[in-house]
Amino acid sequence: MGLFEGKKGLVFGIANDHSIAWAITQQLHAEGAEMGFTHLPDKDPERPRMERRLRKLVDDFDKFILPCDVQNEENLDAVFAKAKEEFGEIDFVLHSIAYAPMDDLKGPVHNVSRDGFKLSMEISCYSLISLASRARKILKPGGNILSLTYLGGEKVIPGYNIMGVCKSALESTIEYLANELGPEGFRVNALSAGPLKTLSSSAVGEFDQMTKLYESFSPLRRNITPEEVGKTGMFLMSDQASGISGENLHVDAGYHIMG
Numbered sequence: 091m092g093l094f095e096g097k098k099g100l101v102f103g104i105a106n107d108h109s110i111a112w113a114i115t116q117q118l119h120a121e122g123a124e125m126g127f128t129h130l131p132d133k134d135p136e137r138p139r140m141e142r143r144l145r146k147l148v149d150d151f152d153k154f155i156l157p158c159d160v161q162n163e164e165n166l167d168a169v170f171a172k173a174k175e176e177f178g179e180i181d182f183v184l185h186s187i188a189y190a191p192m193d194d195l196k197g198p199v200h201n202v203s204r205d206g207f208k209l210s211m212e213i214s215c216y217s218l219i220s221l222a223s224r225a226r227k228i229l230k231p232g233g234n235i236l237s238l239t240y241l242g243g244e245k246v247i248p249g250y251n252i253m254g255v256c257k258s259a260l261e262s263t264i265e266y267l268a269n270e271l272g273p274e275g276f277r278v279n280a281l282s283a284g285p286l287k288t289l290s291s292s293a294v295g296e297f298d299q300m301t302k303l304y305e306s307f308s309p310l311r312r313n314i315t316p317e318e319v320g321k322t323g324m325f326l327m328s329d330q331a332s333g334i335s336g337e338n339l340h341v342d343a344g345y346h347i348m349g
C-alpha cells in the first residue's frame with residue numbers, strides 16, 4: 091500500500107514537465123495520492139496554453155484542474171471551495187510558486203523598483219499565507235503544507251538578487267506559520283532544492299555557473315536530480331515525516347554546508 095493511499099491534496103505551481111511541483115507530484119501519485127491542480131490563468135482563453143500543458147501531464151489522475159492566480163482572492167477561494175466539495179478534508183498542500191519581474195530580477199537589489207518588490211513578495215511569499223489561511227480550514231489533523239525555497243534565502247548567491255530577499259521572507263513565514271498551525275495539528279515545511287533547469291530558473295542570471303559550482307564543490311560533487319527533489323518532497327508531506335515541522339530541508343547534494 092502506498093504512503094499516500096487515501097490521502098488528498100492540492101498542488102500549486104506545475105507550469106510544465108520541468109517544474110519541481112511536477113517532480114513531486116509524480117512521487118505523490120505513485121504513492122496513491124489524489125490531487126487537485128492549479129495553473130496560471132491563460133491570458134487568451136482561445137489559446138489555453140497553461141491549462142493544456144498541465145492537463146497533458148495530469149489528465150490520467152487529476153481530481154480537478156482550476157485556474158489560479160495567487161494574486162486573485164476569488165481564484166483562491168474557488169480552488170479551496172472546490173477542494174472542500176471534492177475531498178471534504180485534505181491532507182496536504184504543495185506551494186511551488188515564485189515570480190519576480192525580469193527587470194527587477196536581473197539587476198542588483200538596490201535597483202529594485204517599489205512595484206517590482208511588492209509584486210515579487212506578493213507572489214513568492216504572501217501567496218503562502220493566502221494558501222495557509224484557507225488550507226487550515228479544511229486540513230485534516232496531521233495535514234501539512236510544503237513550500238519550495240533556495241539557498242539564496244539564507245546566504246548571498248550572486249545572480250539570485252531580489253528572489254533571495256523573497257526566499258528569506260518565505261523561510262521566515264514558514265517558521266511563523268509552523269508555530270501558529272502546529273497547535274492545530276498541522277505541519278509547515280520548506281524544501282530547499284539545488285538548481286534545476288525550469289521555466290523560473292532560466293530567468294535567474296548565472297544559473298549555469300551555479301550548477302557548475304554544485305558539481306565542483308558540493309560534498310557529493312554533483313548536482314541533484316528532479317527525482318531526488320520529488321522523493322524528498324513526497325517524504326516531507328507523508329506521515330513518515332510526522333515529527334518534522336518548521337524545517338528547511340536541503341536537497342542540494344550537501345552544497346549548503348560548504349564555506
Ligand code: 0WD
Pocket residue numbers: 103104105106108109110111129130158159160161186187188189213238239240241282283284285286287288289290291
Ligand atoms: O532551480 C530551481 N528551479 C529551484 C526552484 C531551486 C530552488 C527552489 N525553486 C523554487 C522556485 O523559486 C519556486 O518557488 O521552486 C518553486 C518552483 O519553481 P520551478 O519549478 O523552478 O519553476 P516553474 O516550473 O516555472 O514553476 C513556478 C510556477 C510558475 O511557472 P511560470 O514559469 O509560468 O511563472 O509558479 C507559478 C507558475 O505556474 N506562478 C504562479 N502561480 C499562481 N499565481 C504565479 C501566480 N501569480 N506566478 C507564478
